[in-house]
Amino acid sequence: MFISKEVQPSATLKFSQKAREKVSKGEVIYSLGLGEPDFNPPLEIVESVYEAAKKGFNKYGNSMGLDSLRSHIAQKLQKENKILCEKDDICITFGAKQALVLALMAILHPGDEVINISPCYVSYVPQIKIAEPQAVIKNVDLCRKDFSLDFDAFEAAVTAKTKCIILNSPNNPSGKVFTRSEFDRVISLISDRGIYLISDEIYEYLNFGDCDTVSPGSYRDIADRVFTINGFSKSFGMTGWRIGYMTVPPDQRKNINTLVQHINTNVTSFIQKGLVGIYDIDRSFLSNYNLHLRKMAGYIAGELDTAGLKVVEPQGGLFCFVDVSAIGLKSDAFATALLEEQNVAVTPGIAFGDNWDDYVRISFAGKEEEIVSGIEGIKKFVL
Amino acid sequence: MFISKEVQPSATLKFSQKAREKVSKGEVIYSLGLGEPDFNPPLEIVESVYEAAKKGFNKYGNSMGLDSLRSHIAQKLQKENKILCEKDDICITFGAKQALVLALMAILHPGDEVINISPCYVSYVPQIKIAEPQAVIKNVDLCRKDFSLDFDAFEAAVTAKTKCIILNSPNNPSGKVFTRSEFDRVISLISDRGIYLISDEIYEYLNFGDCDTVSPGSYRDIADRVFTINGFSKSFGMTGWRIGYMTVPPDQRKNINTLVQHINTNVTSFIQKGLVGIYDIDRSFLSNYNLHLRKMAGYIAGELDTAGLKVVEPQGGLFCFVDVSAIGLKSDAFATALLEEQNVAVTPGIAFGDNWDDYVRISFAGKEEEIVSGIEGIKKFVL
Numbered sequence A, B: 001m002f003i004s005k006e007v008q009p010s011a012t013l014k015f016s017q018k019a020r021e022k023v024s025k026g027e028v029i030y031s032l033g034l035g036e037p038d039f040n041p042p043l044e045i046v047e048s049v050y051e052a053a054k055k056g057f058n059k060y061g062n063s064m065g066l067d068s069l070r071s072h073i074a075q076k077l078q079k080e081n082k083i084l085c086e087k088d089d090i091c092i093t094f095g096a097k098q099a100l101v102l103a104l105m106a107i108l109h110p111g112d113e114v115i116n117i118s119p120c121y122v123s124y125v126p127q128i129k130i131a132e133p134q135a136v137i138k139n140v141d142l143c144r145k146d147f148s149l150d151f152d153a154f155e156a157a158v159t160a161k162t163k164c165i166i167l168n169s170p171n172n173p174s175g176k177v178f179t180r181s182e183f184d185r186v187i188s189l190i191s192d193r194g195i196y197l198i199s200d201e202i203y204e205y206l207n208f209g210d211c212d213t214v215s216p217g218s219y220r221d222i223a224d225r226v227f228t229i230n231g232f233s234k235s236f237g238m239t240g241w242r243i244g245y246m247t248v249p250p251d252q253r254k255n256i257n258t259l260v261q262h263i264n265t266n267v268t269s270f271i272q273k274g275l276v277g278i279y280d281i282d283r284s285f286l287s288n289y290n291l292h293l294r295k296m297a298g299y300i301a302g303e304l305d306t307a308g309l310k311v312v313e314p315q316g317g318l319f320c321f322v323d324v325s326a327i328g329l330k331s332d333a334f335a336t337a338l339l340e341e342q343n344v345a346v347t348p349g350i351a352f353g354d355n356w357d358d359y360v361r362i363s364f365a366g367k368e369e370e371i372v373s374g375i376e377g378i379k380k381f382v383l
Helices: A011-024 A043-054 A066-081 A095-107 A124-131 A151-157 A180-190 A251-262 A268-274 A284-306 A330-341 A367-383 B013-022 B045-053 B067-081 B095-107 B124-133 B150-156 B181-194 B250-263 B268-275 B284-306 B331-342 B368-382
Strands: A090-093 A113-118 A136-141 A162-168 A195-200 A224-231 A244-247 A319-323 A358-362 B090-095 B112-117 B138-142 B162-168 B198-199 B228-229 B246-247 B319-323 B359-363
Touching: A011 A066, A011 A330, A043 B045, A043 B319, A043 B359, A066 A090, A066 A244, A066 A268, A090 A095, A090 A251, A095 A124, A095 A162, A095 A195, A095 B250, A095 B268, A113 A124, A124 A136, A124 B250, A136 A151, A136 B112, A151 A180, A162 A180, A180 A195, A251 B095, A251 B124, A268 B090, A284 A319, A284 A367, A330 A358, A330 B181, A358 A367, A358 B138, B067 B090, B067 B246, B090 B138, B090 B250, B090 B368, B095 B124, B095 B228, B095 B250, B095 B319, B138 B150, B162 B181, B181 B198, B181 B246, B250 B359, B268 B359, B268 B368, B284 B319, B284 B368, B331 B359, B331 B368, B359 B368
Parallel strands: A113 A136, A113 A162, A162 A195, A195 A224, B112 B138, B112 B162, B162 B198, B198 B228
Antiparallel strands: A090 A244, A224 A244, A319 A358, B090 B246, B228 B246, B319 B359
16 A cells, blocks of 8 residues: 555654653653553453453454354443444454544545544544545544534535545544534434444543433434444553454445454454453443543643633543643644653644644543643643 | 455355354364364463453553563574564564555555465455555466476566565465475575565464475565564464564564554553563474374375375475365365265365365364364265
8 A cells, every 4th residue: 555644653652652761761751641541451351351261262253253242242332322233233353443444444445535523533544544545534623612513614524525424422632522413413414425424432431521422323314324433442441452343334344344354363352252241340430430530621621721721621531632822832842842841741732633733632541640740740831 | 445356255264154054053064174273372371461461461552562572572583583683673463464464555555566376375365455456466376286386487477566475384275385495596586676575474383394494584685675474373272362473674664663553553462461481481282283283284195195186295384285176176166065065164275366276275273083084074075
């Protein structure tokens, strides 16, 4: 493939690498960079994964995923997300990230247009160009006031060549949770046009505002065009395990099956076996974590407001996306100087979209004391 | 991407699926289809993987792989394969299969030609077309007499547009282990032309003939153009774990790093941690398994010879590639009828290359009694 200029190393990973270098020199770094919860996977899951390996679940398996895990996921999607799906609609992947790129590989042809809501997860744009170097990306910016969807811009971006739209709610990096009425309008705009909707719901269980999580796959008008993408990383403390999944529209099942056969063979068999039942375990740790996130979101918004920075208080996910235009530095310069002077690692807004070079992303996934120290550093830096 | 007609579901997986359906109806199937050793991973590795998960190796890590595992692999490649490489030359992937497609994605541009030795692993051709739909595949057939490389055909296939050649030794499906003099000639033909060599060495430790395993990455003339691809699946009974690796040529490191950042994030962290030291464990089980493979290879060649089928006795890998032209059936018809009438699953030769429709692949990876029953079934079928 032609690796286009949009396919660059991940900026979030670049800054965490810089931070690691400082740590290796003995410096204390306040890391507000990566979106990684600081808890470990539930011990009962670690044990059941171990049991599966000991019992011999170490061999090749179905490329689309272990049937029992796919059934378990389908039940969760039916019950919690109101998505009408069955085992055979599910494909298990090496992380939600891989599900995304596979969905794009399956549907995109040269010249197809993709509507991408900006700011967005750092890998969407590179993934579109990895999947199809000749795809055309139409970025639609969120409203700066409150990160709501800009429907005029959205409607203007839709053309006869639009193949898909990527939506991510709760949203990285903005912390926005799209409302049901926003989803209603998006779907009414695309439902009769044969446009696919790739719905990245990886932050589903990290939703601490007043807005219910909505799965667009639950809308009957568009259900057979939605890839609902999710995984276990963020909610169950297993970011490094790399297990995600997607629902696959009926007309894309053959493409996805063929791709995973020739790219994956199968996703790690003993882990899949050990994850069966994961949605039935005690999830009270998630309520506690959401309380922490809500508290941190409010704290950060309050503190930075007093420091003269504009913050839209996040409602979900792990991030605050902060307007630093008042400081007069572009985002990369801001993040670089902040790391250098105050040992605080954040991610420059430019990583999330060309028009967001006056923002930085602050993660509050980690421990309160680290977040407080980091925010103190930011306040010293800007005041 | 445009999913071209060469990208079809895997024929090996299709037949194993048919066989599973018969099993689910209560029938006894003699499975000589998949290339999967029947032993489990060493228990000490299962334990160390479990320990790693318990100790918290569950988080994001380096996209190219865990440093300690990359160092361990680099040491193995230096010592056993005489490849001059270091940690930073290694990329750990979700199986050798993923390493292959990533290497192809990194190097292939539209119009580039790939020399593919035929018969070959079922995924090479689809992977080339997944990596670059406009790549041109030049198949070069092995000599039918003894599966040696046909250098006249090989030389004729090399052009100014040749970007890479894929070599697999020990070879699937032919059982051939290419000799040092064959590698000498291949490398002398391509070394001054800037052609990459993708060397799939996944069957390295399954070599029971008289031929040493040769790693082309050990040739200084071409070392910086070789992707040496290997993994743990076949040798350590962990086909379902999906951990492989490759050496990455210096000029492709940025491309590979970018691709794995946006496709994988990282390979399962606790498994990587648990695999550190795997090449230092007691590997006597591999000697025993090779004795089994050698015995089975000789047995199959002898039995089928008495049944009037021509067999080149395999020297490595897990397969016998058998000329069934004497029977007068095309390979898919042969395999389908054999499964139907004798409950023996083999793989049709057409899956491994267009010119091999009068061959079938027989796997002897499994237990002796199953292989004996399967061969008896084949003899009944053909006599």
